[in-house]
Amino acid sequence: MKQFVTLLIFLGLTCFVFAQEEHDGITAVTLDAITVSPVNVDYLQKVNDGNTPEVVQELQYKAANFDVTSLNEYDKKDIHTFDVVFKASNGDIIASYTADGSIVTAFENFEDIVLPMTVRKMVFDGNDGWKMEKNRYICVFSEDNLTKKQYKVTLTDGNQKKKMTFDFDE
Template sequence: MKTLIIFLFVVATTTFSQAQEVTRLGEVKVGFAPINTEIIKTPNGFTFVIDKVRSIEFTSNPIGFMYDNFDIENFIAALDNDRYSNYEVSLECSRGSMVAFFDTKGNLMSTHQNFKDVLLPLAQRREVYKNYKGWTMTKNKYRAKTKGKVITDETFKITLQKGDRKQRIKIAGNNQGISLASN
């Protein structure tokens, strides 16, 4: 019995002493695009293709999505040997795209956004519903331009249908009202 207790004590001591070993981990690099994207180099810049799962998040707030999921400083550092005068970065998904222009320091200069079949903001939805009762929105297109992060031009082009009749309307995003598009 005495030898069994000594044997168990030696096994326990050996096990606990081995558990205290320090493991050093290798260096981890954080890239400029933490989301799982496909990166394509084009003659004018780089294109990041966003998967379908993240496309709804991207279309609801493209600039916020870009800042949350794309690090322009690391991107510029990775291209340090090329020394571009400015950077054109395209983010694309199945519903549309945004092209962002950055200066050499990584400051956002402007963006161009084009999307289709997006959820209209609440004010525009209410305006369309109030003025076109009984009509169904069959498709829409959203276009916007920004200077930095501020939207300077925003429009929604909407196709409505009621029975066999179709009508196209255009809504300015800054609440200037609805105008009929000429066919």
Template sequence: MKNLIIYLIFIGLTTSIFAQNSSNTYEVTFNEVEIFNTNTNYLNAIGHRDAAELVKFLVEKAVSYDLEYSNCLKADYEKQEYYVQFKIPQGEILAVYDNDGEIIRTSEKFEDISLPLAVSNAIVKKYSGWKISNDIYRVTYVKDGALNKTYKLFIERTNIGKRVIKVDENGNFI
């Protein structure tokens, strides 16, 4: 019985050693794939990586929107611009596309989103003791042109009242 167990262990080890030395190798070759995004100018301009999650979500929807598979392009190919609205309860993006599917300009508005650190720090520094009750974030983008990001903040303090202030993306008061 003892010899049988030793023999089975020996067989088990030798078969696992030979199983690791497989000489059957396969080479797989893939065709070259070209990956591109027509809206990289828009993404680079607005700097969406630092944005709030809700903003990122809608920006990604606008960037990945394909006019070719929508009814816009099929309805009227003579048009030069196509207006598409992306909307969620906290905000919206009105994007204007050209015939190639590139974003020409946008108008964006979001409410009650998380503020960037630069904006929060500027508010705390200048308005210590104040509470932000509401915020509106607006972005206007024009291809090869202007980019404007502003935060309209509604702040309040118990004995003083309410104020409305505007701040840019870097925390500079407007």
């Protein structure tokens, strides 16, 4: 048994020695740096900030990087705008694209999401003992502008209800 283990160690070390051989025929190649940005970077800059929930951010990135030319229904000559719906378990984004793939309008609607920490602090500041019953996130993007970004929250405390609205428009 000792001889077998010694043989395995010897073979293992031998493999490492061969693996570290230098190959003189290989030369390094330096490539020029390039920057790749999505077509809809304006959309992402307007709708995505520190107050955007994570589930919403995931769909926003999918919408911004979506290639409308990959769909069978796409015809550059006939379509002025092309509507695409991106769905998550608790909401969706309806985006309208031009023939070149730019987002013209987008409507984001999500319910019962995990609110970002800054919004949670605003909701519960001065509302000790209240519980969040439901919430809704709405964002409207149109023609390179954020026209509406809003949270609607319903709080309950026993039989009492309180509705709050937080606007994050530009």
